[in-house]
Amino acid sequence: MIKKITIGLLAIACFFNAEAQAPKQIAVQTNNISLLLSVGVNGRVYQNYFGKKLLNPADNAALVSTRHEAYITGSMEDQFEPAIKVTHSDGNPSLVLQYVSDAQTKAADGATETSIELKDPKYPVSVVLHYLAYDKEDVIKAWTEIKNAEKSALTLTSYASNMLHFDADKYFLTQFHGDWASEAKMQESELTNGSKVIDSKLGTRANEYTSPLFMLALNKKADETSGEVMLGTLAWTGNFRFQFEVDQLNSLRVITGINPYGSEYHLAPGKTFTTPALVLTYSTTGKGQASRNLHKWARQYGVLDGTQPRMTLLNNWETTGFKFDEQKLVTLFDGANKLGVPLFLLDDGWFGNKYPRVNDKAGLGDWDENKSILPHNIEYLVKQAEAKGVKFGIWIEPEMVNPKSELYEKHPEWILKNPMRDENYQRNQLVLDLTNPKVQDYVYGILDNMMTKNPGIAFIKWDCNRTMSNAYSTYLKDQQSHLYVDYVLSLYKVLDRVRAKYPHLPIMLCSGGGGRTDYGALKYFNEFWLSDDTDPLERIYIQWGYSNFFPSNTMAAHITSWNKTASIKYRTDVAMMGRMGYDIDVDKMTPAELKFSHQAVADYTRLSPVIWQGDLYRLISPYDENRADMMFVSEKKDKAVFFNYFLNKRYKEVMTNVKLQGLDPQKKYKITEINLMEGTKGTMPDNGKTLSGDYLMTIGLGMPRGSTLQQTSNVLELTAQ
The missing domain is CATH 3.20.20.70 (Aldolase class I)
Incomplete structure (x- = not known):
């Protein structure tokens, strides 16, 4: 009997010990996005997962991994690009960051802020990783604080706002570049082994040649309505750097922040350096949903008076x-x-x-x-x-x-x-x-x-x-x-x-x-x-x-x-x-x-x-066809405005129907072409008709025909009846 009790007590002790040894996991989540981090036995913090939020929170524990350190330091074991590189006052260029604490609080704007404090065990230098998650908008802001408690200045060589890791079969990057009078040209390319850097060194007009914007599609190219895609932009009005590095195991690390070019920073004792925020969103249903996430966030939180009227x-x-x-x-x-x-x-x-x-x-x-x-x-x-x-x-x-x-x-x-x-x-x-x-x-x-x-x-x-x-x-x-x-x-x-x-x-x-x-x-x-x-x-x-x-x-x-x-x-x-x-x-x-x-x-x-x-809703891209089609739909889906622009249309080129998006399939919409010169008639075949949202999204709007549509356009007002 005593032996059975002893075995039982040992089993209970083992259970509680196993529970105590389970890795601590930290979740940064919105309604549909999840960033999971955990603390390893070595005290370092690792990224376990970034992507679609799992339905069962208990499944998060199965994702614990020590493969990708969340904020990699320079001059240590890792031999790829680090998120942070410093030199201490004694000339030592190394840094180790171990977990100290974490906290989650409600921010003034209703978002959930997660902060994770890390500290070097040998030097009085600490780093705090911040994540601000906006639930309804599916947007996360991520930035970093670097604190120097040494007696002399700490030299910051690199100081990223954020580092993210991905494991996919393929990676497709869309960047935005140009020059004066030719801004925001979109260019998509597949990332291959090695580094791809998008940056600026211009100072004041930092975005003249390259905008601090990128889209990253995983496994396959994303379009407006399908594909796994992340959108990222740095909230910084100066030189920036985005680095995308694919390693020998086909893992991708994305490092974003201020461009360290010509910007070695000497952080005085007792001071804190706060990096600008990376603003990101993610979608499993294509670029369109990701854009709408950012737009909703921007109007509420990112732009001054974003919900107020503007003046023409x-x-x-x-x-x-x-x-x-x-x-x-x-x-x-x-x-x-x-x-x-x-x-x-x-x-x-x-x-x-x-x-x-x-x-x-x-x-x-x-x-x-x-x-x-x-x-x-x-x-x-x-x-x-x-x-x-x-x-x-x-x-x-x-x-x-x-x-x-x-x-x-x-x-x-x-x-x-x-x-x-x-x-x-x-x-x-x-x-x-x-x-x-x-x-x-x-x-x-x-x-x-x-x-x-x-x-x-x-x-x-x-x-x-x-x-x-x-x-x-x-x-x-x-x-x-x-x-x-x-x-x-x-x-x-x-x-x-x-x-x-x-x-x-x-x-x-x-x-x-x-x-x-x-x-x-x-x-x-x-x-x-x-x-x-x-x-x-x-x-x-x-x-x-x-x-x-x-x-x-x-x-x-x-x-x-x-x-x-x-x-x-x-x-x-x-x-x-x-x-x-x-x-x-x-x-x-x-x-x-x-x-x-x-x-x-x-x-x-x-x-x-x-x-x-x-x-x-961006419907047809000018990069794909000799036209551009887009529409805006009210929150109640009772009103929509559709824009059609013909570009350099070729002789006898036939334009097929355009399938609308975002409407209520059960509602019927009166279609009225507006912005017409006096004495002219609308050229849209469905002008004046009343059609269901289901029809317009399944069959689509008919397009004008003819060879005289070079650089012409149509604006339609759709009103629910």
Whole structure:
């Protein structure tokens, strides 16, 4: 009997001991995504799984593995690219990170934050991995804190925001690249053994050639409605690096964060370095669902006032360039009224006295009204606009300076320029040293002084027209490797001050076009200028690319005369898929064009809640066919707006039906073609019909036929009956 009791007690003891030895598992989860990590017997944290959330939480325990360390350190056992590389004050380049603790809390915005503290057992250096999970949106933000408790500075050579591991048969990467006026070109390629790096080294206009955006499909190429795909973007308005490395076992590690190029960072004792966040989402049903996840998250959390209306506007740039005066501008306010838009935006060329801003060679930095063209100052323009029922907005480029300016003469120490080299100009200008607190005060003061004098200003366009080159900071002295990082952090300090005083002032983020396209900046801005290229044909591709990551109400799209052969309808229909605006000489429009445009603005205003807040479905890609089709569907599925754009259609090329998405199959929808020139009929075969959602998603909409559809377009309004 005693023997049986002893055996029983031993069995119970073994059971509890086995329970005690079971690896600790940490779950970062949304409604449909799961990132599982665990603590190994060596104290290190490992990624066990990333993908579709399992239905049975008990199954997570079967995924425990020590194959992929979650945040790999340099100069240790791993011989591939690390997430972090440091050098201690004694010259030792190694780092070991072991688990200390973890916690999960509810963030202020309702998301669940998971933090995992890791520490080196030999050195007083710790790292905290942060994950913020948004349940309904299926979005995760991931960033890292690095804390130095040593007595001297810790040198950070690499400091990634996040590291993820994947094990699949194949990997397909879509990147977004281009140049001025040709942004966001999509390019997909299969990853092979070795490293693929997407990065930027441009400083201010960091995204001019490459956007901080990527899509990663696993096992096979994903399309809009099928395939396993992750979308990632770095919330950082500076140099970034995405590294994709496939090892000898066909495992992929993805490392994202600030580009360490030229940015070795010396972390002072007692200080913490916080990396920018990687914003990611994942879908097992293709790119379309992943985009909708990001759009919903962005409108609620990622963009300033993302759920609020935007203003359609008229800009003067393509009408006047630098050649205008006070009275000319006042007459242009009438053009805004003729179009029916509520806002007029005055662009570059309104400032400078000693060095008047009559071209792009002078005046930048001297933000006083040019008395020869604005004798009654901005205040007069604001009042004149208000008298005509129009709000007034204005352009600034506060981070830059022309050598031919009073600011350059008074404060040469405020300018980024290498003292041993010739000055290097882009657009005849240089960059101000925002790392200097005096410059931060000056840049903030540009906007603050303008708004204090003219509280009626209703809109700001904040531009940034050059990258960094031959850059050197007098303020940073012997810490020049901090410049790229500290410039961005300093910009955020300025923008924090702006938003503290002017929390809801609409501001457009511009950088010579799409030079700044990231969620690090968009939390301060309402929208961004995608490209200076407003040719509607090119804009279809540019807007299509950006639509993978940004909702339509963030994408400023203007009707201009860039492509003078394109019809006003085609230009308008393309702009309608974003935040529509005008940069056009209204006086040169024909009566028919003006009447069409006025009605288009009214229809756009009426339909903008669907376009701005609805779910986007990209139906047919311009990369696949000689057309682009997309639609927005309201949350209640009672309203939809469909866009069809024919591109360079070939002779007798037949366009098949397009199957719609996102509708309620049980509802019936009245189809009405809008945006028609007076006296013309709709060309869509199903115009005027009432068809079920099931029919439209199964059979689809019929397409116009004929050889005269080159660069033509159609907009349909679908209303549930």
